Amino acid sequence: MSLDQLTNEAPAYNFAYLDEQTKRMIRRAILKGIAVPGYQVPFAAREMPMPYGWGTGGVQVTASVLGESDILKVIDQGADDTTNAVSIRNFFAKTANVELTTHTSEATVIQTRHRIPEEELQEHQTLVYQVPIPEPLRFLEPRETETRKMHALSEYGLIHVKLYEDIATHGHIATTYAYPVMVEGRYVMDPSPTPKFDNPKMHKSKALQLFGAGREKRIYALPPHTDVVSLDFEDHPFTIQEWPDTQCAMCGAEGVYFDEVILDDAGNNMFVCSDSDYCETRQSEGHLGPLNADYKERMQ
Amino acid sequence: MQQKILSVQNLTKSFVMHLQNGLQLPVMDGAGFEVFAGECVVLGGPSGAGKSTLLKMIYGNYAADAGEIIITHGDQHTDLVTASPREILRLRQSTIGYVSQFLSAIPRVSALDLVAQVARQWGHSEEVAQEKAAKMLGQLNIPEHLWGLPPATFSGGEQQRVNIARGFMGEHKLLLLDEPTASLDAANRQVVLSLIEERKANGTAMLGIFHDADTRDKVADRVIDVTKFAVQRAA
Amino acid sequence: MSLDQDLPLLSVKNLSHFYGQHLGCKDVNFDLYPGEVLAIVGESGSGKTTLLNCLSTQIIPTDGAVYYRGRKGQSDNLYEMSEAQQRILLRTDWGFVRQHPRDGLRMNVSAGANVGERLMALGDRHYGKIRDTALDWLEKVEIQVDRIDDAPRTFSGGMQQRLQIARNLVTNPRLVFMDEPTGGLDVSVQARLLDLIRRLVAELGLSIIIVTHDLAVARLLSDRIMVMKDGKVIEQGLTDQVLDDPHQAYTQLLVSSILHVGS
Ligand SMILES: Nc1ncnc2c1ncn2[C@@H]1O[C@H](COP(=O)(O)OP(=O)(O)O)[C@@H](O)[C@H]1O
Ligand SMILES: [Mg+2]
């Protein structure tokens, strides 16, 4: 191959970038993860053409499960249009040439960072989480040999120590994201930095949920209809975030996960759906919130 | 005929001083005697004859080389020479008491509690134990304002009397008296003598060392001269 | 006395451990009965810690067996138990008080959580009750209850050791291992800790195996003593008998040197 060719011709990527051998290896890890829900399966993570922390684990999982007929959606904190989501979407557009969508209901594979879509996922869908730190016991027990043993022997007193500390310090369980869950009564799992608001959506979800941690080289999974219970105390039961008397300024939705948007220096604010597809779909269906331009129009 | 509480047979003891080139110090050879309930037997003989060594072997504090030390407790007989540490500890709880002026100080427990503890161990209720302890401390002339304080802060004489109080608080069938009256003033010595008389009357067997001839004459039913057990050393 | 009290809690048979070729401890035999305090003494490197770690299954010895009588009366060889069973023993029926608080405490977690951890490990899920139990135990070990939310790294050395004791005793263990628990503490702080241990032993009827090189500690706490030298037990027996009438040359040396070191 001439230097000219090397520098000017786009390299011929394998479908979804990873070679088939690597994908098979990752699929084996995924299958093992599905067979042992909540268990962290080590895998030989590959270098990806993006820095760690940009979802290299999730990208490898997505690349391994993606087929030519799949329809891919990528979100970051609920939004399809952030830099991270866009660059991952572009990556797969270039390397896999699959159909892309922003609509939750249309997607067959959704890669996410920090959110689960508001719209209930279905049997034919797979949700792929980007995970920075897969080990829920890490913050209290840094020794990997020890945490592995704790998982193996179901020794999970430590996780409640963390929740105890929360209550002792704040009067309530102050952990609001990466809130630990017990999977099928066996493994304690870190649900990745999703808000605890989304924890109940994991429970008995109809969709397959896959978790990939690139830097830490771990994959874990929740097959459809898996029991996922958020840990708590009898006298401090698990609750999700609530925004009482709040509706989305754009679509009027209530009881969803909100982002707060500061409007001016005076501290005026509004709340909008964190799930941008959900919000837009509602607006297109005619649901309007009080700050929506169309709302004022309609009122007039 | 009173019950035999202690029977010593053929008791032999020597010390080997390894730090002094294995120097052999034979102390006792073939010691034998008996002590019965309700009597106070005093060990006689000059200093160095082996009185303390004998007393300590009977308490299990020193190990005998050979022979027997049979203790009667209830309907059982135990040889202290071959008894396990556990058996010795049990006998110390149930049967063999040791009255001495010297005991390891126990920090931060009040004198009253320290003495009451013993009564509690003997099955008395908290209330009775406190009463008995108070009476004993009063008898031994420990000023009442000290009772609530740990003996570590007391004068030497007061500490000694707290230890004596503890020793007499128990209800052991066999009491070993290790110079309990030495360095006591006349009044307190008299108290100890009457405590010994009380114990005799209720059937306690006592074996003691008393240096002061006057005291010895007052308490002793018999005197056993330990020099006859001592190993005759070559000059 | 109940039958249970007359059967050994721990029965050690021909225990030896080698680190490769290097001798850790050799041919150790003894029984420990309920409520007994056994001191293991000897100079640094004599094998005390090795023995303690073998007994507590933190090291699996090269040779020998240790039978432990469980709460149901059954006697099992510790080394034939699964690791899961061993670890359950270690955090329920046993305690382990380490010389260095950092090895026995979670230094960055509050005192309350340090005490509550074992309860949570056993499945307690009521915050209020866990906290009440922790408060109770802080009081028992003479730590001001208003320190419950402070991390042990803010505690004095003596407090840290007392906290370790509370953390271990909260599950009412029957056997507690202690490795030089008073090492590195000031004399007055030591005295207070020893006093506390004595009181708890008397109140709770604990069995304790305590490793120390301080004969005064052994005398104060233990019923029985084992003297170790070069990995072997060279003399054992009733504590005051071994200390007041030592037979082995080495024990005589130990006893005489404490006389020089001590008061
Ligand atoms: N992890 C280890 N690896 C190799 N040798 C060790 C190890 N731990 C202890 N030893 C050796 O075993 C012997 C006993 O040591 P140890 O049990 O630590 O004694 P102690 O606790 O009485 O100081 C010493 O010779 C020591 O150097
Ligand atoms: Mg050591």
Ligand SMILES: [Zn+2]
């Ligand atoms: Zn909205």
